[in-house]
Amino acid sequence: xxxxxxxxxxxxxxxxxxxxxxxxxxxxxxxxxxxxxxxxxxxxxxxxxxxxxxxxxxxxxxxxxxxxxxxxxxxxxxxxxxxxxxxxxxxxxxxxxxxxxxxxxxxxxxxxxxxxxxxxxxxxxxxxxxxxxxxxxxxxxxxxxxxxxxxxxxxxxxx
Amino acid sequence: xxxxxxxxxxxxxxxxxxxxxxxxxxxxxxxxxxxxxxxxxxxxxxxxxxxxxxxxxxxxxxxxxxxxxxxxxxxxxxxxxxxxxxxxxxxxxxxxxxxxxxxxxxxxxxxxxxxxxxxxxxxxxxxxxxxxxxxxxxxxxxxxxxxxxxxxxxxxxxxxxxxxxxxxxxxxxxxxxxxxxxxxxxxxxxxxxxxxxxxxxxxxxxxxxxxxxxxxxxxxxxxxxxxxxxxxxxxxxxxxxxxxxxxxxxxxxxxxxxxxxxxxxxxxxxxxxxxxxxxxxxxxxxxxxxxxxxxxxxxxxxxxxxxxxxxxxxxxxxxxxxxxxxxxxxxxxxxxxxxxxxxxxxxxxxxxxxxxxxxxxxxxxxxxxxxxxxxxxxxxxxxxxxxxxxxxxxxxxxxxxxxxxxxxxxxxxxxxxxxxxxxxxxxxxxxxxxxxxxxxxxxxxxxxxxxxxxxxxxxxxxxxxxxxxxxxxxxxx
Numbered sequence: 001x002x003x004x005x006x007x008x009x010x011x012x013x014x015x016x017x018x019x020x021x022x023x024x025x026x027x028x029x030x031x032x033x034x035x036x037x038x039x040x041x042x043x044x045x046x047x048x049x050x051x052x053x054x055x056x057x058x059x060x061x062x063x064x065x066x067x068x069x070x071x072x073x074x075x076x077x078x079x080x081x082x083x084x085x086x087x088x089x090x091x092x093x094x095x096x097x098x099x100x101x102x103x104x105x106x107x108x109x110x111x112x113x114x115x116x117x118x119x120x121x122x123x124x125x126x127x128x129x130x131x132x133x134x135x136x137x138x139x140x141x142x143x144x145x146x147x148x149x150x151x152x153x154x155x156x157x158x159x
Numbered sequence: 160x161x162x163x164x165x166x167x168x169x170x171x172x173x174x175x176x177x178x179x180x181x182x183x184x185x186x187x188x189x190x191x192x193x194x195x196x197x198x199x200x201x202x203x204x205x206x207x208x209x210x211x212x213x214x215x216x217x218x219x220x221x222x223x224x225x226x227x228x229x230x231x232x233x234x235x236x237x238x239x240x241x242x243x244x245x246x247x248x249x250x251x252x253x254x255x256x257x258x259x260x261x262x263x264x265x266x267x268x269x270x271x272x273x274x275x276x277x278x279x280x281x282x283x284x285x286x287x288x289x290x291x292x293x294x295x296x297x298x299x300x301x302x303x304x305x306x307x308x309x310x311x312x313x314x315x316x317x318x319x320x321x322x323x324x325x326x327x328x329x330x331x332x333x334x335x336x337x338x339x340x341x342x343x344x345x346x347x348x349x350x351x352x353x354x355x356x357x358x359x360x361x362x363x364x365x366x367x368x369x370x371x372x373x374x375x376x377x378x379x380x381x382x383x384x385x386x387x388x389x390x391x392x393x394x395x396x397x398x399x400x401x402x403x404x405x406x407x408x409x410x411x412x413x414x415x416x417x418x419x420x421x422x423x424x425x426x427x428x429x430x431x432x433x434x435x436x437x438x439x440x441x442x443x444x445x446x447x448x449x450x451x452x453x454x455x456x457x458x459x460x461x462x463x464x465x466x467x468x469x470x471x472x473x474x475x476x477x478x479x480x481x482x483x484x485x486x487x488x489x490x491x492x493x494x495x496x497x498x499x500x501x502x503x504x505x506x507x508x509x510x511x512x513x514x515x516x517x518x519x520x521x522x523x524x525x526x527x528x529x530x531x532x533x534x535x536x537x538x539x540x541x542x543x544x545x546x547x548x549x550x551x552x553x554x555x556x557x558x559x560x561x562x563x564x565x566x567x568x569x570x571x572x573x574x575x576x577x578x579x580x581x582x583x584x585x586x587x588x589x590x591x592x593x594x595x596x597x598x599x600x601x602x603x604x605x606x607x608x609x610x611x612x613x614x615x616x617x618x619x620x621x622x623x624x625x626x627x628x629x630x631x632x633x634x635x636x
Contacts, residue, residue, distance in 0.1 A: 013200060021200055030190040039192060047201045048293070103185035113337060122179060123186035125167060137338075141442035143170070144468060145338070150175045152475040153182065 014057050020064060021050055028071050034119045035075035037108055045074045068124075069134045072116050079112040106156040114149040121146050307574050311342040311527070314568035318531075318561045319346050326552065327536045328561060331459035332529040333467040335474075341527065343460060347534065354456035355532065358510030358554065359415050359495075360519045361433075361455050366412065366486060367469065368436040369428045370479035376409040376486055380427070382419030389425040409486050415495060415509075440465035462521045462530035470506065470523045495555035496522065499563050501570075507562070509554030515540035520558035524566050531558040531565070 025046060032042035049070035053060055060066045107115060113135060120126045120134060132142040171179045315330040322328055329350030332342040343351045370376070384403040385394035397403045397417050411419035424433060434447035441461035448454035457465075472480035487506045490496045496507030499522050507522035518541065521530040533552055535541045541552035552558075 018200065026193055030193045033193050034186055034189060042193070051201055101185060101189070103182055104189060107182070107185070111337060118182060119186060122167060122183040123190060138442045140438050140444065141338070141464075144439050144442070147172075147175075148468070148472055148475060150171070150178055150182075151472065151477055154175065154178055155476045157178075 014054055016063055017050060017054050017057070017067075020067065024064065024067075028068060031068065031119055031124060032071050032075050034107075034123055035072065035112070035115055036078055037104075041078060042075075045078065046071055048074055065130075065133065072120070072134050076112040076116060079115075102157065106153050109156050110149055110152060114145055114152065117142060117145040118149050118153075308341055310572050310574065311569060312344055314565050314572070315342050315344045315529070317568060318564040319344065321561065321564060322346070322533070322557070325536050326541070326557065327534050328558075329459045329532045329534075330529055330561070330565065331463045332527055332565075333460070333463040335467040335470045335523065335526050335528055338464065338467060338471070340460060340464075345459075347536070350532070350534075351459050354458045354461070355517045355534075356512040357455050357457050357462070358512040358517065358519060359420075360457075360462060360508050360510030360521055360554070362412060362415070362420055362510075363466065363469075363483065363487070363508045363521070364437040364440065365420055365424050365428065365433050366408075367440070367479060367483050368433045369408070369423055370482045371436065372428055372432065374408065374423075374427060376482055377407050379405060380408050380411055380419050380422055381405045382411045382414070382416035382422075384416075384418035386418035386421055388418075388421045395421055409489060412486050413490055413495070437465070440468050459530040459532050462519065462532075463528050466506065466508070466521050466523050466530070467528035470528060491522070495553075496520065496559055498555060498559040499566075501563055501567060505566075507559065509559065511553040515552070518552050518554045518556070518558050520554050520562045522559070522562045522566070525569070527566070527569055529562055529565055531562045533558045533561070 028046045028049070029039075029042050032045040033039055036042055036045065049067050052070050053063065053067050107118065110118065116135060117131055120131045121128075126134070128142040128146070129139045131146070132139045135142060135145070137145070165180070165183070167183065168176050168179050311332050315332065319328045319330060327345070327347035327350065329345035329347070330342065331340065331351055333339065334341050345351045382397065382403050383405065384397040387394045395417050398415055403416065403418060406414075406416075406419070408419075408423070411423075424430060430447040434445050437445045437455075437457075441457060441464060443461070445455070445457075469477075469480045469483055473484045484506050487496070487508050488504070490509075491500050491505045491507045495509040499505055499507045499520065501524070505522060505524045507520060510519040510521075511517070516535055516538075518533045519530065522528070533541070535552075
């Protein structure tokens with residue numbers, strides 16, 4: 001019988017990340033879930049974010065903001081990837097969880113950047129400066145994105 | 160339901176506060192779907208993968224016990240499949256594996272069953288494969304994003320290549336829906352990074368602030384000049400051939416009346432409000448100033464982002480943004496931006512700084528907004544009589560033409576969000592009524608093929624200056 005084997009240098013977890021994982025996994029998974037709408041993908045996204053943080057540990061100054069930004073970015077990337085798949089395959093790659101909730105449904109209609117801003121502002125209670133840091137935009141832009149998102153939500157609800 | 164006590168809603172408009180509160184309640188309710196139990200930490204990953212030799216070794220042991228996260232995966236399945244196929248091929252060389260035995264063989268046949276191949280894949284290899292697959296997904300995504308960026312960048316470079324040697328330019332293009340910068344390019348150092356005087360494009364921000372304050376496009380405002388308003392050191396005079404009548408706000412915008420906007424800015428709206436509006440639109444704090452003091456400076460990216468934000472806000476029902484865009488659609492149809500008329504729905508604002516050093520055109524079509532800045536290459540004002548300038552470069556002339564060249568190409572790219580090209584519209588120049596907005600002697604563009612101006616006498620000897628414009632399929636002309 002054959003076995004595939006490979007020589008890979010062992011890698012360990014940074015203790016601070018392990019502690020953060022134990023303390024904040026659920027919080028971060030909730031952010032990802034609210035952005036993505038799928039529990040299974042949300043878990044994966046958070047895990048991937050921690051793996052990435054561990055890999056780039058030398059450049060991580062503040063673990064929580066770093067991982068939170070990674071979670072938001074990966075959630076946004078997931079949406080973009082699904083959009084690409086839909087364009088190429090002509091149908092949704094995966095079915096979202098069905099929730100009979102109008103506000104939940106209209107949240108899903110927002111572009112991924114605006115959805116992130118809404119979740120970070122109204123669920124995570126971040127300041128506009130913090131939202132700007134996550135979305136890589138100035139504070140006034142973050143404020144504009146949140147305001148614009150509310151306008152878009154109101155329009156969607158009125159339909 | 161009210162949420163007045165929650166500090167998260169302090170800066171939310173009153174009419175949106177209940178919506179924000181309901182959204183917050185829903186988010187908190189839905190967040191409870193996550194049970195809160197942390198999943199097991201995945202295997203940590205090291206540096207990005209490097210090519211490795213994967214050795215196949217004899218191994219009689221079953222899959223190693225106690226190895227976490229060890230699950231069947233692509234590589235294992237592939238190796239197992241290849242192994243199984245190889246064994247079956249050895250047992251049935253050159254034959255169809257579905258054939259049990261030749262019919263003439265007298266002995267009873269037993270269907271040979273390949274031995275079970277047990278494969279153990281080191282978790283690290285699995286991790287590497289997963290990471291490579293994730294990278295591949297990301298790569299596909301990046302390729303698509305960068306393909307669009309690259310195509311628009313090439314189109315922008317191509318548009319700037321049409322400039323004469325005496326001019327340099329910069330273009331920034333923003334996606335209206337996402338607010339993301341698609342392209343940023345300049346033919347001179349720091350062209351896209353340095354803020355420069357905005358000229359009359361400041362009217363975009365003044366109008367937005369005015370409409371947010373309840374002023375309507377069809378309200379009256381005096382454009383009578385000369386006018387001495389606020390901290391102006393000397394009386395302002397309207398631009399050449401810009402009449403100074405009392406007229407509607409929309410008409411004062413189309414004729415770029417300086418005195419009308421001075422009254423709007425200083426008397427009716429106020430510089431602080433305009434600065435706040437500008438700050439919100441461009442994404443950074445801009446100090447209050449009056450436009451006649453030439454202090455307001457923006458980068459091409461900021462100008463593009465501002466108009467893109469307005470387009471997106473209008474698409475989402477923002478009444479003030481809708482009003483502003485209506486005015487600047489008219490500006491393309493019959494105002495200073497008419498050279499950007501390449502189809503319906505184009506929005507455009509022009510600006511030229513008072514010293515003729517900088518000329519702007521900021522326009523939007525489809526999902527893309529571009530700000531074009533044209534600057535004198537030799538530091539001389541870009542108006543007639545100056546060395547190297549036999550034409551007057553204003554925001555409505557070359558910058559609008561460059562914008563048009565860019566968006567013609569974007570339309571041809573067929574990328575998502577690009578308006579399809581509209582070949583019905585041709586143009587030659589402006590007619591007498593509208594030419595009040597332009598300077599005498601200003602160059603005009605080429606006449607579209609098949610377009611016969613109604614006033615051919617307006618053509619000059621070279622046939623490139625006319626006093627009419629031509630829409631090939633416009634029944635009204």
